[in-house]
Amino acid sequence: MSAVAHDHxxxxxxxxxxxxxxxxxxxxxxVFCLSESFLFFALLGTRFYLWRNPVDGIIRPDLAQxxxxxxxxxLLASSYFMNRAEVAISKDDRTTFNYxxxxxxxxxxxxxxxxxxxxxxxxxxxxxxxxxxxxxxxFYAMTGMHALHVIMGIALILIVWNNGRKGLYTAEDHxxxxxxxxxxxxxxxxxxxxxxxxxxxxxxIELHH
Amino acid sequence: xxxxxxIVTSALVRGLIGQGITAFVVYQGMVSLRNALGYDTTQGVYxxxxxxxxxxxxxxxxxxxxxxxxxxxxxxxxEDPPLKHGAQGRPEWTRYINVDVxxxxxGIQYGIASMVILLLGGLLAIIFRLELAMPGLQFLDGDAYxxxxxxxxxxxxxxxxxxxxAMINYLGPVxxxxxxxxxxxxxxxxxxxxxxxxxxxxxxxxxxxxxTGWVAYPTHSTTTTMLGVxxxxxxxxxxxxxxxxxxxxxxxxTVYMRAKGMSYFRMPIFVWAAVSASILQATITQTxxxxxTMVVAQRALGLxxxxxxxxxxxxxxxxxxxxxxxxxxxxxxxxxPAVYVWILPGLGVISELLPVFTxxxxxxxxxxxxxxxxxxxxxxxxWAHHMFTSGMPVTWKIPFMISTLxxxxxxxxxxxxxxxxxxxxxxxxxxxxxxxxGAISVFLLGGLSGPILGTIAxxxxxxxxxxxxxxFHATIFGGxxxxxxxxxxxxxxxxxxxxxxEALGKLHFWIMVPGFWVMSLTQMRTGVLGMRxxxxxxxxxxxxxxxxxxxxxxxxxxxxxxxxMLYNLIVSLRSQEEAVPNPWGSRSPEFMSPSPLPxxxxxxxxxxxxxxYDYGLDDSTYVVPASAAGD
Numbered sequence: 001m002s003a004v005a006h007d008h009x010x011x012x013x014x015x016x017x018x019x020x021x022x023x024x025x026x027x028x029x030x031v032f033c034l035s036e037s038f039l040f041f042a043l044l045g046t047r048f049y050l051w052r053n054p055v056d057g058i059i060r061p062d063l064a065q066x067x068x069x070x071x072x073x074x075l076l077a078s079s080y081f082m083n084r085a086e087v088a089i090s091k092d093d094r095t096t097f098n099y100x101x102x103x104x105x106x107x108x109x110x111x112x113x114x115x116x117x118x119x120x121x122x123x124x125x126x127x128x129x130x131x132x133x134x135x136x137x138x139f140y141a142m143t144g145m146h147a148l149h150v151i152m153g154i155a156l157i158l159i160v161w162n163n164g165r166k167g168l169y170t171a172e173d174h175x176x177x178x179x180x181x182x183x184x185x186x187x188x189x190x191x192x193x194x195x196x197x198x199x200x201x202x203x204x205i206e207l208h209h
Numbered sequence: 210x211x212x213x214x215x216i217v218t219s220a221l222v223r224g225l226i227g228q229g230i231t232a233f234v235v236y237q238g239m240v241s242l243r244n245a246l247g248y249d250t251t252q253g254v255y256x257x258x259x260x261x262x263x264x265x266x267x268x269x270x271x272x273x274x275x276x277x278x279x280x281x282x283x284x285x286x287x288e289d290p291p292l293k294h295g296a297q298g299r300p301e302w303t304r305y306i307n308v309d310v311x312x313x314x315x316g317i318q319y320g321i322a323s324m325v326i327l328l329l330g331g332l333l334a335i336i337f338r339l340e341l342a343m344p345g346l347q348f349l350d351g352d353a354y355x356x357x358x359x360x361x362x363x364x365x366x367x368x369x370x371x372x373x374x375a376m377i378n379y380l381g382p383v384x385x386x387x388x389x390x391x392x393x394x395x396x397x398x399x400x401x402x403x404x405x406x407x408x409x410x411x412x413x414x415x416x417x418x419x420x421t422g423w424v425a426y427p428t429h430s431t432t433t434t435m436l437g438v439x440x441x442x443x444x445x446x447x448x449x450x451x452x453x454x455x456x457x458x459x460x461x462x463t464v465y466m467r468a469k470g471m472s473y474f475r476m477p478i479f480v481w482a483a484v485s486a487s488i489l490q491a492t493i494t495q496t497x498x499x500x501x502t503m504v505v506a507q508r509a510l511g512l513x514x515x516x517x518x519x520x521x522x523x524x525x526x527x528x529x530x531x532x533x534x535x536x537x538x539x540x541x542x543x544x545x546p547a548v549y550v551w552i553l554p555g556l557g558v559i560s561e562l563l564p565v566f567t568x569x570x571x572x573x574x575x576x577x578x579x580x581x582x583x584x585x586x587x588x589x590x591x592w593a594h595h596m597f598t599s600g601m602p603v604t605w606k607i608p609f610m611i612s613t614l615x616x617x618x619x620x621x622x623x624x625x626x627x628x629x630x631x632x633x634x635x636x637x638x639x640x641x642x643x644x645x646x647g648a649i650s651v652f653l654l655g656g657l658s659g660p661i662l663g664t665i666a667x668x669x670x671x672x673x674x675x676x677x678x679x680x681f682h683a684t685i686f687g688g689x690x691x692x693x694x695x696x697x698x699x700x701x702x703x704x705x706x707x708x709x710x711e712a713l714g715k716l717h718f719w720i721m722v723p724g725f726w727v728m729s730l731t732q733m734r735t736g737v738l739g740m741r742x743x744x745x746x747x748x749x750x751x752x753x754x755x756x757x758x759x760x761x762x763x764x765x766x767x768x769x770x771x772x773x774m775l776y777n778l779i780v781s782l783r784s785q786e787e788a789v790p791n792p793w794g795s796r797s798p799e800f801m802s803p804s805p806l807p808x809x810x811x812x813x814x815x816x817x818x819x820x821x822y823d824y825g826l827d828d829s830t831y832v833v834p835a836s837a838a839g840d
Contacts, residue, residue, distance in 0.1 A: 012388070038494075043499065134529040
């Protein structure tokens with residue numbers, strides 16, 4: 001993924017041109033998303049394989065609903081600003097691009113802190129412990145694997161924002177911004193599947209500590 | 210002196226030093242931190258959570274020190290470094306120990322890595338085969354035997370992955386008329402990340418070994434006290450990055466880098482096999498990664514994925530427990546199709562070489578092409594046939610038995626095509642052709658013993674016996690090892706410009722083929738007679754002592770024959786004589802260019818104007834330089 005628009009002076013006819021390279025980058029990123037989907041579907045499969053009992057069928061831990069709902073809303077809102085940033089750079093609107101990128105990263109950070117401080121209970125005391133059998137294992141694995149991708153996304157957004165500030169992207173050639181947007185929407189989409197699987201689907205089992 | 214300087218400053222040596230330093234610093238730091246937090250860090254050969262962290266970070270240390278990330282770090286800073294081509298002012302041979310983006314260099318790097326690792330894995334096998342040659346324990350104890358067979362399994366798997374990557378990298382781009390892969394830097398990353406993965410994996414041998422086999426089933430893998438198991442899991446896991454990145458790269462390359470006129474059904478048939486394998490690699494590898502991560506996490510962090518709930522109070526509350534069969538599903542969802550990743554390129558080599566040596570068109574090109582895709586698709590829905598004895602509802606077993614038997618259909622398509630291609634051909638029995646025919650015979654043995662294991666009733670009897678060992682080795686030797694050797698002999702003059710000794714090549718073949726047949730059939734026989742796999746010993750009253758000794762002798766024969774090949778190839782490199790540009794009379798694009806291939810493969814773009822396999826037809830042309838095509 002080239003973060004930079006460029007045009008080599010001496011183009012070897014055997015090597016791809018910039019526009020051919022961008023087409024390949026795009027397919028490469030989609031294949032990467034496909035690959036990652038196998039990871040996330042395997043995690044979802046794990047959740048439905050383990051979170052069952054003979055009496056209730058599919059179950060879930062009885063976790064606090066309100067914070068998770070709010071943080072999910074924050075993450076979805078961040079996708080809106082990511083899209084806004086991409087549209088802005090394609091219209092050469094630098095101001096909107098800059099603040100939309102920063103806002104996306106900021107909302108991503110709010111989501112991340114929400115997961116780590118509230119859902120994992122680093123600030124409030126955990127509802128679920130790491131060692132709480134299959135509940136703890138699957139909950140921390142799914143939120144943790146997703147959070148890892150959110151961290152990657154935020155880093156990518158900040159890098160691209162910084163390079164955008166230097167004027168490296170144009171309205172015609174801003175592959176890095178597009179790549180950033182595809183990845184961020186993808187990470188968002190994963191949470192759209194994870195949130196109901198963790199918080200909504202199945203009979204709630206009360207936790208005792 | 211210059212040579213020593215080039216070696217010491219190479220990416221390989223820098224990377225290894227970087228990895229060692231990082232591992233040491235991170236490990237010491239983690240241990241101090243954990244001591245300060247009040248944890249006990251004196252259990253076992255090393256402190257497990259610290260060791261895991263050190264191993265993971267050490268890979269980044271390797272890649273940074275080797276310079277794999279350099280261009281990407283510059284991009285983060287906003288620069289745009291061009292691709293570096295050539296040896297950067299150093300001798301040509303230093304390209305193979307430095308980070309190089311050329312697909313042919315990377316292909317050869319993979320090839321060398323594959324052969325080195327193959328020798329190591331083979332050596333381990335010979336050690337425990339010597340132990341098994343007689344009943345009773347002679348010179349190994351149980352732990353050593355367990356470590357040896359576990360290491361043999363995973364080391365050979367790493368060697369196979371390097372071997373297919375060697376073929377796909379070297380041949381893929383040039384066969385479709387491209388100058389390189391779509392993502393040359395990512396390609397270099399794929400190769401270089403497999404080196405620190407291999408060091409982590411090999412470190413398992415010195416930090417206590419492990420006794421879980423290469424499958425690492427919980428609950429044994431989550432409770433064993435042989436701490437090499439963590440390094441094995443992490444080395445296996447990190448190798449997955451290499452698989453995913455190179456699979457992705459080859460898919461995109463094939464979609465976008467084909468020469469003008471090269472429609473999908475006019476690509477050399479090997480490319481179809483390579484792409485099918487690459488699609489599998491790019492996707493399913495994720496699930497084994499997850500399975501391995503779960504074991505690592507259960508051991509190091511206490512996440513209990515695989516521990517069933519036993520506390521009656523918790524069961525009363527409705528709490529769910531962990532489940533060891535979950536691991537088996539995730540593991541085999543990858544690891545069964547993984548064997549198709551290994552054999553598809555090999556079967557592609559067979560289809561690629563047969564028309565050349567029979568001087569006839571490949572029979573049923575489209576069927577062969579689509580059978581590769583078919584094997585990849587059907588092969589992805591058969592995984593639970595490894596679990597017939599694992600405690601699965603019978604309603605799950607029957608569909609998996611049926612889908613398993615369905616694999617025979619696309620595989621059968623390939624066999625019939627090979628037979629029809631050979632039919633009434635003008636055969637030439639050069640060394641590569643001999644290995645192709647050997648591959649077909651051995652793969653047939655593996656294929657015919659497959660349905661016996663795919664059928665529930667017979668599998669119940671033969672599960673975990675030496676019959677499985679015989680079947681598995683036949684499929685992998687027939688589907689990978691023999692075709693890989695055929696490919697090495699066939700493209701050796703193309704890659705090096707030198708010709709090996711035909712006599713030594715034939716000697717290699719005539720030792721290895723009977724050696725393998727004896728080994729595999731005898732393994733199957735001892736399995737039927739009651740020999741269990743993964744067991745260090747057997748009773749003399751089983752009546753299989755002679756068979757066991759025979760297997761050991763056959764194994765030694767195979768080992769010696771491979772040494773003959775390496776001797777043959779290395780000696781040929783020193784010969785003054787240049788190989789002819791197209792020794793086999795091939796029509797494939799790579800034989801249009803001089804040997805060894807130039808930096809960008811062709812002088813200029815090429816164009817496809819005919820069918821790829823019209824051997825024996827006088828007025829048919831496959832590829833021409835685009836400048837000569839006239840349009």
